[in-house]
Amino acid sequence: MVCGMTRQAPDAARRNAGSRSAILAAALDLVAEVGYPKLTVEGIAARAGVGKQTIYRWWPSKGAVLFDALLALGETPDGQPGSLPDTGDLAADLKVVLRATVEELDDPRYDASMRALSTEIMHDPELADRYARRLDGPLRDVKRERLRSAQRAGELRADLDLEVAVDLIWAPIAHRWSQRGPLTAGYTDAVVDAALAGLRRRRG
Amino acid sequence: MVCGMTRQAPDAARRNAGSRSAILAAALDLVAEVGYPKLTVEGIAARAGVGKQTIYRWWPSKGAVLFDALLALGETPDGQPGSLPDTGDLAADLKVVLRATVEELDDPRYDASMRALSTEIMHDPELADRYARRLDGPLRDVKRERLRSAQRAGELRADLDLEVAVDLIWAPIAHRWSQRGPLTAGYTDAVVDAALAGLRRRRG
Amino acid sequence: MVCGMTRQAPDAARRNAGSRSAILAAALDLVAEVGYPKLTVEGIAARAGVGKQTIYRWWPSKGAVLFDALLALGETPDGQPGSLPDTGDLAADLKVVLRATVEELDDPRYDASMRALSTEIMHDPELADRYARRLDGPLRDVKRERLRSAQRAGELRADLDLEVAVDLIWAPIAHRWSQRGPLTAGYTDAVVDAALAGLRRRRG
Amino acid sequence: MVCGMTRQAPDAARRNAGSRSAILAAALDLVAEVGYPKLTVEGIAARAGVGKQTIYRWWPSKGAVLFDALLALGETPDGQPGSLPDTGDLAADLKVVLRATVEELDDPRYDASMRALSTEIMHDPELADRYARRLDGPLRDVKRERLRSAQRAGELRADLDLEVAVDLIWAPIAHRWSQRGPLTAGYTDAVVDAALAGLRRRRG
DNA sequence: GGATAACCGAGACGGTACGTCCGGTCTTACC
């Protein structure tokens, strides 16, 4: 099994699976309850009924614990990254996906831990790299694939830089979320429409 | 002059201006040197040659200090918000502005303190509100005004929601910066072009 | 007017008598309420409705304030030191006096401030000296005089060292008080009897 | 072995003996150097090379630390309370003992820490109780025993209250010490003589 | 199936920083 950010040195085979999942669950609970800044390794250990050393043995920081917790949260269904819906109508598909994303961010467990992870990434380049490769990367692949499909179908410009295109659609939502701006279905719909149609006025 | 996030309770008239600026300068220096997580109130006080109480008297947290420090940094020139260049060619103007923004983020003092502030905002709704009103708001006004001018000149669609339009252009840059992605002039140019032209393929 | 331990530098004539007595009263109240270790100059100033500087201007420490407060407490009646009763029966007179002393120590104002003063004296030789000259000295004179009178009347040995004699009678009470031992009329009576008669068995 | 004033809650078995003795030694050194009022927990921790929490884990206050330090100082020889010399001549024996006591109080380590302890006892009834049971009690037993022996030998009155007798002899010394009066061998000899013979004049 | 090595809970340890309280000095405005 893949493991997120665990240290490799100790003998992973001997690892107590119960402790591991108790720690990840405690971390998610606590971050939702008290917020990331007040999340402490000691608190996680106490809540999980685990010695502090058991955490430090496997993770270098509370951020790494939370990272694995988020990974586990995402992997629960089947372990497959899945793909975005493709009905042939890109605008409609994107609107559905973004509405779902916005709804997901209403779950305080998810919101709090994502917020925490984003925070940690801002100050920890190594964690940022792991995030890019293990969490954001696969998601981004999925998004890019949907756009590429639309491109092949002639819905999108042939000369489009898909990296930029992905950002154009998803960054406004992420940015508004991170700044606690109002995040509604109306807003995400408007973003999709504007991104696809462009800001520029059409002549004639 | 208005002041950023100082508590209003104590008698602001009696305030020692020298201590205030020493504290703000020390905060900026330290956050650039050791990063936000290792920035401490104690450290700021020591560097500024000030008692800890003098900080706690006027600010509730290290985040608030940094907020005021950033405000002071921005106000240095003249206190006027200024406006974006307007040559009549929106795409060109935006490219110039975004290239300048990217360059500004290369200054470690600015980068580190903005990163710190973004972090704090993620977990402190009250600070987020102050940020929106005192720092981001004025900047956003300036951006919206430039777009409105282009709209009036017929460069942009008449039915455009300018809030969405602002996000479409600036959010990708902010998002990539916060995730430590590569932030080049080529990228910002591509964002401007894609946002203005739209992702959708033109028929005929 | 005598003043206990006030600094002499400032112009005492301009002194605000109301502030002075408010400070002394506040000190006595507070020491009885919260105990000496938690008595603070700031607290006294607040209770007395006085600026801190007004205290520091006239007294060097909270101990000195309390010292003056005790002096004022003792001087209230007439300012005269008075003398011990002298009925011609030393034992009876002493028992009356000591019972009165024990009763006085039941007043928490008096008990707490005396306890505080004793404490301060233990660590501050200068204050100890002032205490010996201004508070304990006069009292001791009075005690010694009563014993000298008994000596002249033939009740006490002619070769007696009266300093030792005073200690023999009063030190046990003071010592037991300071160690919070049980302080009863029975005990003080027993001390008087034992001190006068001596511990040694009489022969024949 | 019993221990002085340590809190019982934490697991005493896991206690680091080196830290404990380093703390006690540091406390004795510091109180002799800077005096009790300037003795700080922080200072003790620094001098002992110990974290502050290690002190707060086991003692509730600097006074309690000093108490244990004094206990340890007293227990060094053998842990036995010992007894007072008994040559059959009570007066001579007492004079020897009191001269030794006075000399002991010349050691600034002992003087300063005893002074500190006395101070703390004045304001902390619980500490006073511990003192009475663990330090003063055993000493007092020893003194009472010596007097009882003299009583049995016919040197002292048969009807004597030994508690009062102990105070009559030792309280004057303790009291004079606490008030920083002159404490000489001549004085202690005079106290013994006066206490044994009594103040009252013997009739021809 | 007994040895042995790692994990595990618990928690003491040396530290750092917290946010508060107060000491003693200095400044300002009022009277």
Add this chain to the structure above:
DNA sequence: GGTAAGACCGGACGTACCGTCTCGGTTATCC
């Protein structure tokens, strides 16, 4: 010019966690 008010620098308080460490007590493979 004395006073009430209170900001200021400094420093100790007692607490919370950090990350390391040591202690017995379970596992759980490997001889």
